[in-house]
Amino acid sequence: MSQPEILLSVTGLHKAYGDHEVLKGIDLEVRRGEVVVLIGPSGSGKTTVLRSLNGLETPDAGILRFAGGPDADFSAGVSQSTRFAVRDRSGMVFQHHNLFPHMTVLENVIEGPVRVQKRPKAEAIADAERLLARVGLADKRDAYPHRLSGGQQQRVGIVRALALKPSLLLFDEPTSALDPELVGEVLKVIQELAAEGWTMVVVTHELQFARQVADEVVFMDGGAVVERGDPERLFAAPQHERTKRFLDRILRPLD
Numbered sequence: 386m387s388q389p390e391i392l393l394s395v396t397g398l399h400k401a402y403g404d405h406e407v408l409k410g411i412d413l414e415v416r417r418g419e420v421v422v423l424i425g426p427s428g429s430g431k432t433t434v435l436r437s438l439n440g441l442e443t444p445d446a447g448i449l450r451f452a453g454g455p456d457a458d459f460s461a462g463v464s465q466s467t468r469f470a471v472r473d474r475s476g477m478v479f480q481h482h483n484l485f486p487h488m489t490v491l492e493n494v495i496e497g498p499v500r501v502q503k504r505p506k507a508e509a510i511a512d513a514e515r516l517l518a519r520v521g522l523a524d525k526r527d528a529y530p531h532r533l534s535g536g537q538q539q540r541v542g543i544v545r546a547l548a549l550k551p552s553l554l555l556f557d558e559p560t561s562a563l564d565p566e567l568v569g570e571v572l573k574v575i576q577e578l579a580a581e582g583w584t585m586v587v588v589t590h591e592l593q594f595a596r597q598v599a600d601e602v603v604f605m606d607g608g609a610v611v612e613r614g615d616p617e618r619l620f621a622a623p624q625h626e627r628t629k630r631f632l633d634r635i636l637r638p639l640d
Contacts, residue, residue, distance in 0.1 A: 389416040390452055392584050393438070393553060398447035398459075400433055407433050408444065409608040415553065417452075418582045422595040422616070425605035426631060431588040434605075435555045438586065440472035451552070473502075475553040476546030481562050482538040484530040484545075490517065491526040494545050502549065509548070516544040520574050536567035543574055554578065556587040592635055596620055604628045 391414050398411040408430050415421050423431040436442040438449070446460040455470040457463045484493050491513055498509040517523050520540045530538055539559060546554055556575065560568040572594050579585060579598045589595060595602055596616045603613040604625075612625045620636075623629045 389418050391415070392417045392419075392452050394448075394450045395434075395438070396448045396450075398434065398437060398444050398449070400430075400437065400442060400444045407608050408437070408447075411447070411605075411608075411610060413603070413610075415584060415586060416600075417584055419600045420579045420585045420587065420598050421601050421603060422599040423586065423588045423603050423605060424590070424592065424595060424631075425611075429605040430608040431605055432557050435477065435557050435586065435588055438471075438553070439475050439477045439555055440468045441477075443468065473549075474551060475555050476549045476551035477555040477557065478539070478542045478546050478559050480558040482530070482535075482542050484538055484541060486530050489527050489529055490522065490533070490541050493530070493541060494548050497545065497549050512548055513544070516547050517541075520544055534567060535563045536570045539563065539567075539571045540574055543571075543578075547578075552584065554583055554585045556585065556589070558588055558590070560589070560591060590635070592620070592632075604631065606631070 393415040395411060395413040398408050400408040411434055423434065425431055433442055437444050443463065444459040448459070449457045449471065451474050455467050457467050457471055485496070488496065491510065494513040494517070495506065495509040498504045498512070499506050514523065514526060517526055520543065522537060522540055525533060525537065533541065559575065560571050563571065572591065575587070576598055599616045601613060602616045602619050604611050604619070606627055612619065612623060612628045619628070620632060623632060
């Protein structure tokens with residue numbers, strides 16, 4: 386059985402802020418329908434990778450290729466139109482929701498499709514209502530963000546990303562800002578999206594979730610990929626000592 390098509394290929398991604406090198410030559414492949422989970426300590430460069438894939442950061446060097454385009458060679462310089470084309474291929478769910486507080490839930494969801502993608506408003510509203518019902522928020526379409534729980538706000542953030550009809554979903558620590566009792570409702574939505582075949586790159590510290598949902602786990606440290614592999618193999622028998630130390634610290638039961 387042949388493997389699915391490579392949707393996204395990243396080669397030699399570098400990024401520095403002044404003298405601080407954040408990414409040190411990241412290589413990554415994401416196949417259609419695959420869930421790739423990035424794990425590692427804070428400051429390891431995981432979020433910078435996501436922001437580069439979404440066009441929110443401009444790497445100093447490296448090549449990013451999407452199946453069907455665009456190709457972006459950051460070493461040669463990338464035009465604004467190419468950066469926008471990169472951003473159009475993905476939808477990003479942020480750590481802190483980032484909903485517009487002065488807009489209702491529905492207005493937040495249709496903002497991108499209508500204003501950026503220039504889709505008919507009636508079509509965008511119909512899509513938004515369908516997606517909100519899908520995550521159990523149909524009755525919140527006219528509510529403002531401050532009237533929602535953190536978990537509800539994050540589910541709206543997921544709907545907002547889905548409404549753009551992206552080929553790739555990016556999640557940056559989607560549960561880290563939530564109260565513990567709200568984490569499960571957000572992870573459940575992401576698991577359902579994975580089961581439906583969405584292609585995703587997820588940054589998370591929820592390692593049990595990563596074990597359950599990931600096709601590949603990538604461990605990063607110090608701006609580099611240290612180890613990658615099938616979650617069962619990587620969690621049970623990491624090959625690199627740095628990976629082992631990280632997992633021992635995170636997974637070790639409390640004394």
